[in-house]
Amino acid sequence: MSYPVSCFSVNVCIGYEAAKWVAMMGATVIMACRSKERAEEAMQKIQGEFQVEQEKKTPVICDTENVSLEFMELDLSSFTSVRSFIEAFKSSGRALHVLVCNAGVALMPFKTTEDGFEVMLQVNYLSHFIMIAHLLPIMRRSGEDCRIVLVSSDAHRTCNFDVNKMNYSGDPKKFKRWDYYGKSKLYQIMQMHCMHRRLEGSNISVNSLHPGLVETEISRSYQDYRLMTGLNWIAKVLGQMKTPIDGALPIINAVVNPGLKGVGGVYYKSLEHGYSTAEARNETKQEVLWKKTLQLLKNEIPAEIILGLEKE
Numbered sequence: 001m002s003y004p005v006s007c008f009s010v011n012v013c014i015g016y017e018a019a020k021w022v023a024m025m026g027a028t029v030i031m032a033c034r035s036k037e038r039a040e041e042a043m044q045k046i047q048g049e050f051q052v053e054q055e056k057k058t059p060v061i062c063d064t065e066n067v068s069l070e071f072m073e074l075d076l077s078s079f080t081s082v083r084s085f086i087e088a089f090k091s092s093g094r095a096l097h098v099l100v101c102n103a104g105v106a107l108m109p110f111k112t113t114e115d116g117f118e119v120m121l122q123v124n125y126l127s128h129f130i131m132i133a134h135l136l137p138i139m140r141r142s143g144e145d146c147r148i149v150l151v152s153s154d155a156h157r158t159c160n161f162d163v164n165k166m167n168y169s170g171d172p173k174k175f176k177r178w179d180y181y182g183k184s185k186l187y188q189i190m191q192m193h194c195m196h197r198r199l200e201g202s203n204i205s206v207n208s209l210h211p212g213l214v215e216t217e218i219s220r221s222y223q224d225y226r227l228m229t230g231l232n233w234i235a236k237v238l239g240q241m242k243t244p245i246d247g248a249l250p251i252i253n254a255v256v257n258p259g260l261k262g263v264g265g266v267y268y269k270s271l272e273h274g275y276s277t278a279e280a281r282n283e284t285k286q287e288v289l290w291k292k293t294l295q296l297l298k299n300e301i302p303a304e305i306i307l308g309l310e311k312e
């Protein structure tokens with residue numbers, strides 16, 4: 001089987017392990033990353049680790065000489081970059097079977113992007129939303145088992161849903177990072193439910209997941225946040241942190257498990273069905289968010305694409 005996978009991000013993190021194992025199982029993986037240098041470094045490392053797994057005769061990996069990896073530039077904090085990525089992907093004429101929206105930032109201090117949105121809202125939610133909207137028509141004609149995976153977080157439990165406060169506009173000093181990180185992750189789960197309703201019975205399934213508390217580079221986003229870096233340190237000392245491969249397992253499962261063909265609308269916690277909050281599962285609020293998101297993104301998602309999103 002050969003299928004392109006998009007929106008994996010790299011380095012010592014969850015996306016690296018997920019992209020590596022999916023590629024080692026025979027997929028063509030497109031690493032959609034903001035840094036070409038870091039992506040190429042990761043791709044080279046994956047090729048080396050593939051040779052080691054082949055020598056160990058690890059089951060499930062493919063017998064090709066190399067794994068199939070490609071880099072495409074994507075900076076989720078810029079709609080211009082997201083647009084260029086979408087155009088480049090469309091003009092490649094290739095199919096798209098799996099789209100994994102993994103890249104993310106956490107607990108950042110208040111900052112707005114060049115597009116005027118709070119950065120966690122744009123990177124974690126809005127930019128992925130635009131990509132999905134534009135790439136969905138390609139996925140609709142890419143085969144009978146296409147999948148979208150949204151890497152969310154149990155951090156969605158820490159926030160309240162308020163559609164009028166999606167884009168923070170208050171005093172930067174009063175910005176609550178936990179709340180806004182949680183909100184961005186809550187929106188991903190709510191989006192997943194909205195899309196599942198619209199895609200049920202089609203060739204595309206959509207799921208979201210919490211990878212667990214994983215030791216990665218995500219703390220780069222909040223180096224100045226002593227409380228959090230301290231809590232992470234304690235969790236690590238107590239052995240409560242997962243490794244990146246453990247964190248990647250639910251993604252790999254959602255991408256390749258043949259038993260999950262056509263199964264959508266699930267929030268996975270590790271490999272099990274997890275429970276998101278009642279708010280995340282509230283259909284009325286999900287639809288309010290959907291409408292508000294399309295309104296916020298009216299310049300990025302034209303009417304005919306919206307019609308396509310609503311179809312089926």
Ligand SMILES: NC(=O)c1ccc[n+]([C@@H]2O[C@H](COP(=O)([O-])OP(=O)(O)OC[C@H]3O[C@@H](n4cnc5c(N)ncnc54)[C@H](OP(=O)(O)O)[C@@H]3O)[C@@H](O)[C@H]2O)c1
Pocket residue numbers: 009010011012013014015032033034035038074075076077078101102103104105106123151152153154210211212213214215216217218219220
């Ligand atoms: N680690 C955890 O405990 C945990 C828990 C729950 C959920 N998650 C979620 O898991 C996902 C992966 O996180 P991780 O822990 O693996 O963190 P990570 O090591 O920081 O990896 C995040 C990746 O996102 C990429 N990224 C950040 N901003 C970007 C942008 N503007 N454009 C494109 N790519 C961007 C980074 O790219 P660069 O390589 O260029 O920096 C990095 O490769 C995130 O969505 C996170 O919210 C993590």
